Amino acid sequence: MNFKLSEEQELLIANMREFCAQYVDPITIEIDENCRFPSEVFSKLGEMGWMGMPFPTEYGGAGLDYVTYILVMEELARSSASICLDLGCHILASLVINNYGNEEQKQKYLVPLTQGHRMGAFAITEAGAGTDVHALATTAVLDGDSYILNGVKTFISNGPTADTFIIFAYTDKTKGSKGMSAFIVPKESPGFSVGSHFRKMGLCSSQTSELILKNCQIPKTNLLGKEGNGLQMALESLDHGRIGIAAQALGIAQAARDESIRYAKQRIQFGKPIAKNQAIQWMIADMETDITAAKFLTYHAASLKDQGRPFSQEAAMAKLFASRIANKHAAKAVQIHGGYGYIKGVKVERLMRDVRVTEIYEGTSEAMRMIIAGAMLR
Numbered sequence: 001m002n003f004k005l006s007e008e009q010e011l012l013i014a015n016m017r018e019f020c021a022q023y024v025d026p027i028t029i030e031i032d033e034n035c036r037f038p039s040e041v042f043s044k045l046g047e048m049g050w051m052g053m054p055f056p057t058e059y060g061g062a063g064l065d066y067v068t069y070i071l072v073m074e075e076l077a078r079s080s081a082s083i084c085l086d087l088g089c090h091i092l093a094s095l096v097i098n099n100y101g102n103e104e105q106k107q108k109y110l111v112p113l114t115q116g117h118r119m120g121a122f123a124i125t126e127a128g129a130g131t132d133v134h135a136l137a138t139t140a141v142l143d144g145d146s147y148i149l150n151g152v153k154t155f156i157s158n159g160p161t162a163d164t165f166i167i168f169a170y171t172d173k174t175k176g177s178k179g180m181s182a183f184i185v186p187k188e189s190p191g192f193s194v195g196s197h198f199r200k201m202g203l204c205s206s207q208t209s210e211l212i213l214k215n216c217q218i219p220k221t222n223l224l225g226k227e228g229n230g231l232q233m234a235l236e237s238l239d240h241g242r243i244g245i246a247a248q249a250l251g252i253a254q255a256a257r258d259e260s261i262r263y264a265k266q267r268i269q270f271g272k273p274i275a276k277n278q279a280i281q282w283m284i285a286d287m288e289t290d291i292t293a294a295k296f297l298t299y300h301a302a303s304l305k306d307q308g309r310p311f312s313q314e315a316a317m318a319k320l321f322a323s324r325i326a327n328k329h330a331a332k333a334v335q336i337h338g339g340y341g342y343i344k345g346v347k348v349e350r351l352m353r354d355v356r357v358t359e360i361y362e363g364t365s366e367a368m369r370m371i372i373a374g375a376m377l378r
Contacts, residue, residue: 003299009068016072019048020079028080029345031205037161038205041083046116051090055098059106060114066240067302070247074298077251078258081354082206084251086119088244089157093120096166096182096237100225109164109184121162122241123153123211124234131367133168133234134177138213140169142220147171147183149216152195155361159209160194163187167213168234171227180230184222191216202353239315241362243305246298246318249326249358250291252351256326256333257287259348263337274336283332290325297321313375320368323358330355 005013023041031038045051054069055061064072069091077084094113097105112118129136138151149169153159165185172179185192195210224233261284264275274280297318304311333348334341341348359365 003296003303005071009071012064012068012072013075016050016075019044019050020076024076024079024083028347028350031080031082032350033204033344035199035204037086037207038083039161042086042116042119045087050087051116052094052114054091055094055110055114059098060111066243066305067299070243070298070302073244074247074251074254077248078255080205081248081252081351082203084248085203085206086158086161088241088248089122090120090162092237092241092244093122093158093162093164093166095240096122096224096233097184099237100182100229100233101184104221105184105224113164118163119158119161121156121158121165122237123156123159123165124168125153125155126151127154131364133231134180136168136170136180138167138169139173140171140181140183142171145220146217147220147223149183149185149191149213149218151213153211153213154195155198155208156211157206157208157361159211160197160207165192165211166224167211168230169213171230175228177231178228180234181227182224182230182233183218184224185213185216185218189216189218200357202350202356204353235312238362239312240305242315242319242368243298243301243311245358245362246294246301246315246322249319249322249355250294250298252355252358253287253291253294253322253326253329256330256348256351256355257284257291259351260284260287260333260336263340267338280336283336287329287332290329294318294322294325313372316363316368316371319358319362320365320372323355323365326355326358 023044027038049062052061053064054066057063073084094110097110113120126136140147140149167183167185168180170179171181191214193212195212198208264280265273267274301311301314301318304314330352334352337348340346
């Protein structure tokens with residue numbers, strides 16, 4: 001297995017690094033402190049073609065394979081896990097339309113998303129339906145040429161900022177999991193509104209909210225695929241998303257490593273840099289070893305996706321391991337920084353807050369173990 005990067009991949013990573021240095025790094029402290037969505041950054045991401053990275057060029061995308069997309073997202077997360085999350089959620093929503101939409105839906109909804117004219121969000125979670133996707137209560141009833149949706153989604157990333165939503169609802173509760181369907185819901189749809197906004201421990205510039213569907217009316221042509229295929233769409237899409245979260249965690253872990261190395265070399269104690277202390281050296285050695293292992297798991301899962309092979313178990317393993325080591329080493333980075341690491345405005349303090357949720361969203365670590373064990377024991 002060869003994960004040597006191509007010249008194109010190296011160039012795209014360098015381009016994203018340059019983009020972050022110019023547009024992202026100068027504002028990371030401000031947007032975190034003010035919980036501000038950086039719309040100006042997303043305008044630039046759209047202008048430069050980053051909003052449609054893994055989508056076909058005929059639909060306005062960049063035509064990148066999934067491994068390359070993951071590499072670029074990993075680089076973005078090193079600067080801002082919040083912006084990486086928002087872009088990843090946008091991509092996930094767009095992915096559902098790309099994978100399951102018909103030609104008319106792709107032209108009408110996917111193209112504006114890939115070109116950055118609209119922003120996407122993926123909405124399945126509800127107050128009573130987190131890991132247990134089957135428990136969602138949102139319904140969709142066909143009424144003539146329209147579907148009428150009722151329900152409340154919660155913890156929706158991009159909720160307040162997105163224009164196009166992928167909403168999962170039951171069209172026939174009596175059929176159980178085979179009665180769930182997926183819909184494209186524009187924000188301007190009658191009966192659609194954004195509910196409560198949530199202030200979070202980390203990822204503060206990424207906006208998270210409830211979505212309220214109160215007799216929300218959409219054309220019946222906004223049904224994705226067929227009625228009853230929603231659960232399959234959701235689970236397959238979440239597999240893709242988990243590779244993205246693994247990449248986000250990887251970026252955070254690498255940022256924690258880089259900040260630790262920089263600080264350890266410059267911090268003088270007892271007449272020498274703390275990098276000379278074996279305890280610090282061992283922390284950094286563990287960081288590099290775990291990051292390297294997480295990269296192979298993540299790139300392998302993305303490579304399987306590119307090959308059209310099953311990757312659900314591998315995506316779960318990548319997310320489980322990458323999120324775990326990222327949490328571990330973000331905490332170690334704070335430890336290396338000592339008191340400075342506990343101060344607002346110091347990068348490792350933000351990294352430690354941002355990384356915590358990587359073991360929770362897109363499926364908890366416990367759920368990932370269930371997926372992995374289920375694949376092994378069936």
